[in-house]
Amino acid sequence: MSDRTMARQVLLLIWFLSLSSALGQVSYSIPEEMAKGSLVGNIAQDLGLDLKRLKSGKARIYTGDSAEYIELNKERGVLLIKERIDREALCGQTTPCALHFQIILENPMEFYSVTVEVTDVNDHSPSFKRAEIKFRISESAVTGAVFVLERAMDLDVGINGLQTYSLKPTDNFALKLQSQPDGSKIVEMVLQKPLDREKQEHLSLVLTAIDGGDPQLSGTAQIHITVLDVNDNAPVFTRKIYKASVIENALKGTLLTTVSASDMDEGSNGKINYSITNTQDDVPELFVINESNGEVKITGSLNYEKARHYQIHVQASDDGGLTDSCKIDVDVIDINDNKPTISIMSKLTILSEDSKSGTVVIYAECSRFRFW
Numbered sequence: 001m002s003d004r005t006m007a008r009q010v011l012l013l014i015w016f017l018s019l020s021s022a023l024g025q026v027s028y029s030i031p032e033e034m035a036k037g038s039l040v041g042n043i044a045q046d047l048g049l050d051l052k053r054l055k056s057g058k059a060r061i062y063t064g065d066s067a068e069y070i071e072l073n074k075e076r077g078v079l080l081i082k083e084r085i086d087r088e089a090l091c092g093q094t095t096p097c098a099l100h101f102q103i104i105l106e107n108p109m110e111f112y113s114v115t116v117e118v119t120d121v122n123d124h125s126p127s128f129k130r131a132e133i134k135f136r137i138s139e140s141a142v143t144g145a146v147f148v149l150e151r152a153m154d155l156d157v158g159i160n161g162l163q164t165y166s167l168k169p170t171d172n173f174a175l176k177l178q179s180q181p182d183g184s185k186i187v188e189m190v191l192q193k194p195l196d197r198e199k200q201e202h203l204s205l206v207l208t209a210i211d212g213g214d215p216q217l218s219g220t221a222q223i224h225i226t227v228l229d230v231n232d233n234a235p236v237f238t239r240k241i242y243k244a245s246v247i248e249n250a251l252k253g254t255l256l257t258t259v260s261a262s263d264m265d266e267g268s269n270g271k272i273n274y275s276i277t278n279t280q281d282d283v284p285e286l287f288v289i290n291e292s293n294g295e296v297k298i299t300g301s302l303n304y305e306k307a308r309h310y311q312i313h314v315q316a317s318d319d320g321g322l323t324d325s326c327k328i329d330v331d332v333i334d335i336n337d338n339k340p341t342i343s344i345m346s347k348l349t350i351l352s353e354d355s356k357s358g359t360v361v362i363y364a365e366c367s368r369f370r371f372w
């Protein structure tokens with residue numbers, strides 16, 4: 001930064017007070033972080049002192065107990081940066097930030113008050129203490145539900161300090177900022193669109209904090225949301241009607257068919273139990289279902305002659321009590337398992353010698369037990 005540019009930035013105020021010794025006051029304004037040796041101000045000119053007087057008066061800076069950031073160059077009659085000034089270290093969030101010191105001369109004793117205002121430079125980005133914020137939110141959370149987010153910090157002040165936030169993406173959540181009396185903001189996100197664990201179990205959002213410097217600086221925090229399951233899906237059978245056929249002499253334990261249902265929920269909300277729900281017939285005695293894998297097996301003796309068809313009603317239920325049902329149409333296949341029986345309907349008790357050829361001796365009916 002050239003001296004001329006510097007001079008333009010310097011705000012100068014001089015008051016001379018009529019005391020026994022000529023007491024004056026001068027103020028400068030400089031940005032923080034100027035390099036060592038940079039010009040603060042032409043103190044000799046601004047106080048109306050010549051360089052000889054500075055030397056003869058052994059002009060020096062008196063800061064009391066505070067650190068000396070600024071030095072007096074008596075040869076040039078100027079104040080220079082002695083130590084880099086960090087406004088944040090010097091004043092924190094206090095504004096304005098200024099250095100106060102005296103310039104003391106002897107023979108005769110004179111002293112002048114000097115105030116150097118240190119203005120802020122946007123040399124800090126807003127930042128979050130935690131780079132990751134985690135939430136576990138139920139998929140049943142209602143629209144309008146509010147979740148408090150973390151605030152960011154920006155060590156700079158004024159326009160260089162934290163100004164606002166943004167949240168992306170905005171598919172499910174919207175950002176809500178609430179201004180506080182102290183100027184800070186409560187940062188929240190509000191559920192806009194219900195979550196659905198079955199569609200998206202994990203969401204990632206980025207919260208960005210932005211300051212008002214030129215150029216703007218920003219800091220981000222990742223928001224990780226795990227969507228917790230609720231039992232909002234019932235089991236669904238792959239088919240409403242299953243068909244099966246079985247020979248009537250099938251052994252106990254023979255696999256008839258396997259039914260299958262699925263449930264989009266997680267854990268016990270999606271764990272399916274199968275059961276046979278017939279109550280009015282002998283299906284429960286003849287068939288059994290494996291409650292976890294849906295295998296339907298023969299557990300009793302079938303008999304084509306007794307029943308040729310069964311309808312098994314099966315229910316799938318999750319641990320939350322949601323259900324679906326299906327039926328199995330079972331055809332029993334006939335096996336030739338009945339020996340013919342002969343019933344003698346009538347017989348002639350006396351067979352005469354002269355019976356004509358062709359006389360019916362025995363009328364027999366041959367039948368198999370059939371029910372048609």
Ligand SMILES: [Ca+2]
Binds near residue numbers: 088124155160
């Ligand atoms: Ca700063």
Ligand SMILES: [Ca+2]
Binds near residue numbers: 156
């Ligand atoms: Ca800043």
Ligand SMILES: [Ca+2]
Binds near residue numbers: 235318
């Ligand atoms: Ca379920």
Ligand SMILES: [Ca+2]
Binds near residue numbers: 139198230231233265
């Ligand atoms: Ca669910």
